[in-house]
Amino acid sequence: MRRELVDHHHRQRILAGAAAAIAERGYRQVTVAHIVKSAAVGRARFYNTFSSKEDCFLALYDATTAAALAAAEAACAEVDGDFPARLEASLRGLLSYLEAEPAAARACIVEGPEAGAALNERFEGVIHDFAALLRRGRGKGAKGELPETVEETVVGGLYWLLYCAILDAEPKRLGDLLPQLTEFAAIPFLGSEAARGTIAAG
Numbered sequence: 272m273r274r275e276l277v278d279h280h281h282r283q284r285i286l287a288g289a290a291a292a293i294a295e296r297g298y299r300q301v302t303v304a305h306i307v308k309s310a311a312v313g314r315a316r317f318y319n320t321f322s323s324k325e326d327c328f329l330a331l332y333d334a335t336t337a338a339a340l341a342a343a344e345a346a347c348a349e350v351d352g353d354f355p356a357r358l359e360a361s362l363r364g365l366l367s368y369l370e371a372e373p374a375a376a377r378a379c380i381v382e383g384p385e386a387g388a389a390l391n392e393r394f395e396g397v398i399h400d401f402a403a404l405l406r407r408g409r410g411k412g413a414k415g416e417l418p419e420t421v422e423e424t425v426v427g428g429l430y431w432l433l434y435c436a437i438l439d440a441e442p443k444r445l446g447d448l449l450p451q452l453t454e455f456a457a458i459p460f461l462g463s464e465a466a467r468g469t470i471a472a473g
Contacts (some may be wrong), residue, residue: 298385344370
C-alpha cells in the first residue's frame, strides 16, 4: 500500500508540474525536460509513470475535467431550487474550481486544442458530460420546443467564453463571469427577458 501511495504522490506531482509548465510555455513548446524540472522529479520517474508528454497531458486533461465536472455537480446538488438556481450554482462551482486551479485550467482549456486529434474524443466526452448535467433541468420552464442538441451547443459556447477569458488573462477573477455565463446558458431555456430578469433578481 505504501508503494501505491508513493506512486500516487509522484503522479500528482508530475501532473501539477505539467500543468504549470504547459500554462507558462504552451503545450507545443513544453518538453519532458520542462515537466520534470517543474515537478522536481527525475526523468526516470516520469517515464515510469507516463510514456510521453502527450500521455502525461491526456492524464492531466482527464483529471482536471473530471474534477471540474464533480465540482459543478456537487454545487448543483446543494441547491433545492428551480432550474435557474441550479444552473447558477453549477456554474459557480465550476468557476470556483477553475479559480483554485489556474494552471490546470489554462493548460486544459487554452492549451488543450494544441494537442490535436488526440484530444478530440475526450473533448467531445467533456461536452457530453456537462451537457448531461445541464439537461437535467430541461423542461422546467423551457421556452418552446428546443432542439435535442441545445445543451451541447450551450456548453460549447460556455467553453469558448471561458477560453477567451483565460486567454486574455484579465485581472478580474473568473468568478466575476458568473452572471454573464449564467445568462448566456439560460437564454435558450427561458428566453432573453426571463434570463436577464432571473440573473438580476439573483
